[in-house]
Amino acid sequence: MADLRSDFVGVKSPNPFWLASAPPTDKEYNVRRAFEAGWGGVVWKTLGFDPHVVNVNGPRYGAVWGADRRLLGLNNIELITDRPLEVNLREIKQVKRDYPDRAMVVSLMVPCEEDPWKKILPLVEETGADAVELNFGCPHGMSERGMGSAVGQVPEYIEMVARWCKQHTRMPVIVKLTPNITDIRYPARAAHAGGADAVSLINTISSITSVNLDSFSPEPSIDGKGSHGGYCGPAVKPIALNMVAEIARDAETAGMPISGIGGVTTWRDAAEFLALGAGNVQVCTAAMTYGFKVVQEMISGLSQYLDEKDMTLDDLIGRATPNVTDWQYLNLNYVTKARIDQDSCIKCGRCYAACEDTSHQAISMSADRVFEVIDAECVACNLCVNVCPVEDCITMVEMQPGEVDPRTGKVVEKDYANWTTHPNNPASQAAE
Ligand SMILES: Cc1cc2nc3c(=O)[nH]c(=O)nc-3n(C[C@H](O)[C@H](O)[C@H](O)COP(=O)(O)O)c2cc1C
Ligand code: SF4
Ligand code: SF4
Numbered sequence: 001m002a003d004l005r006s007d008f009v010g011v012k013s014p015n016p017f018w019l020a021s022a023p024p025t026d027k028e029y030n031v032r033r034a035f036e037a038g039w040g041g042v043v044w045k046t047l048g049f050d051p052h053v054v055n056v057n058g059p060r061y062g063a064v065w066g067a068d069r070r071l072l073g074l075n076n077i078e079l080i081t082d083r084p085l086e087v088n089l090r091e092i093k094q095v096k097r098d099y100p101d102r103a104m105v106v107s108l109m110v111p112c113e114e115d116p117w118k119k120i121l122p123l124v125e126e127t128g129a130d131a132v133e134l135n136f137g138c139p140h141g142m143s144e145r146g147m148g149s150a151v152g153q154v155p156e157y158i159e160m161v162a163r164w165c166k167q168h169t170r171m172p173v174i175v176k177l178t179p180n181i182t183d184i185r186y187p188a189r190a191a192h193a194g195g196a197d198a199v200s201l202i203n204t205i206s207s208i209t210s211v212n213l214d215s216f217s218p219e220p221s222i223d224g225k226g227s228h229g230g231y232c233g234p235a236v237k238p239i240a241l242n243m244v245a246e247i248a249r250d251a252e253t254a255g256m257p258i259s260g261i262g263g264v265t266t267w268r269d270a271a272e273f274l275a276l277g278a279g280n281v282q283v284c285t286a287a288m289t290y291g292f293k294v295v296q297e298m299i300s301g302l303s304q305y306l307d308e309k310d311m312t313l314d315d316l317i318g319r320a321t322p323n324v325t326d327w328q329y330l331n332l333n334y335v336t337k338a339r340i341d342q343d344s345c346i347k348c349g350r351c352y353a354a355c356e357d358t359s360h361q362a363i364s365m366s367a368d369r370v371f372e373v374i375d376a377e378c379v380a381c382n383l384c385v386n387v388c389p390v391e392d393c394i395t396m397v398e399m400q401p402g403e404v405d406p407r408t409g410k411v412v413e414k415d416y417a418n419w420t421t422h423p424n425n426p427a428s429q430a431a432e
């Protein structure tokens with residue numbers, strides 16, 4: 001079994017799977033059971049000062065499901081912890097004492113002034129916690145009070161608070177970023193400039209998941225009214241992956257540790273975050289949907305994958321980062337064509353409808369429903385692959401250098417060439 005031991009900003013854990021700050025880490029009872037199930041660490045549900053917040057007393061979740069009713073996206077209007085600070089601190093201390101090998105990170109959110117941060121940090125330090133995570137991400141409820149994403153959307157505030165925290169604690173400081181921003185590199189750079197040890201992302205995405213068409217209330221509905229919530233779960237993973245990659249490959253933040261969060265449900269999801277540059281991952285919705293034991297599949301799956309690839313965890317981290325590039329650097333001499341495997345085709349016709357109506361009329365249908373690709377029309381867009389209900393029934397096959405692309409009539413070149421030098425690019429040298 002591959003060694004999954006992880007060291008994230010000096011915080012050690014037996015594996016890179018941490019529970020994100022949320023209901024699964026809200027109290028001692030949960031966290032103890034999470035550790036027993038195998039989680040490498042937790043980020044305790046966000047603490048604030050007393051008087052503690054109050055949550056709504058009606059439903060706090062909205063959801064989006066797949067056709068099989070599997071949860072794809074979860075929306076919540078929950079606030080930070082609604083339990084007294086003293087109770088949380090006492091429990092954190094007890095759990096850390098009993099599980100010294102697990103990562104115990106404490107999430108914090110207090111007003112955007114130096115004094116409250118200066119006051120709360122020693123209280124956390126006293127528990128023996130390994131690090132703090134600054135919650136600059138929560139997009140609902142707290143942001144209206146000038147905290148959470150209201151801070152995370154202003155890079156100058158991020159830098160300022162990160163600097164205060166570094167001044168007032170010896171614990172590593174992780175800044176948790178909001179995705180509710182146009183360019184994630186700016187808040188990450190600000191965290192870096194403020195001296196933060198790492199960033200974690202993403203927190204939830206501002207969202208309304210549905211509207212009740214009888215009562216005309218957004219859901220979850222509280223007495224006929226709804227407010228936007230924060231979206232998470234498998235549906236947000238692509239957004240999170242992109243943001244992690246953007247930070248990992250940004251020259252200003254290159255090398256800054258990243259804790260990847262957003263839709264991690266299986267070991268594969270985790271491996272993808274790691275490959276794009278995350279040093280570990282955090283999980284919330286998957287644990288809320290399937291229970292704490294989901295971590296066991298993550299541990300065995302990642303371990304088996306690393307063994308099969310003969311890689312260490314460190315080898316995997318950032319392995320895909322150099323392959324993330326800008327569109328203009330993609331190889332325009334890479335030519336593929338769709339191929340349909342007639343043996344696995346169930347003749348549903350989805351590929352035909354998609355290509356005929358919305359792509360390039362590159363699939364023919366015979367009277368007895370045999371579907372074939374017309375190479376002279378196929379632009380290799382890959383839409384048919386994605387709409388086909390049978391996995392691997394349609395594949396994209398690379399044309400070899402020297403072959404003639406029947407669509408363009410041009411010989412496929414072997415050398416890499418991109419848009420920057422393409423004759424159609426008004427800015428390219430070739431066009432001059
Ligand atoms: C009900 C709920 C409450 C949450 N509370 C917090 C919180 O207190 N602090 C925080 O930093 N993030 C909070 N989050 C966000 C999660 O930590 C995480 O960033 C987000 O859910 C994305 O991960 P996921 O897709 O694995 O759920 C909460 C999420 C949910 C669903
Ligand atoms: S790859 Fe695109 S253009 Fe080619 S057959 Fe499929 S849908 Fe049509
Ligand atoms: S979508 Fe797939 S299964 Fe359906 S007709 Fe096309 S190739 Fe066959």
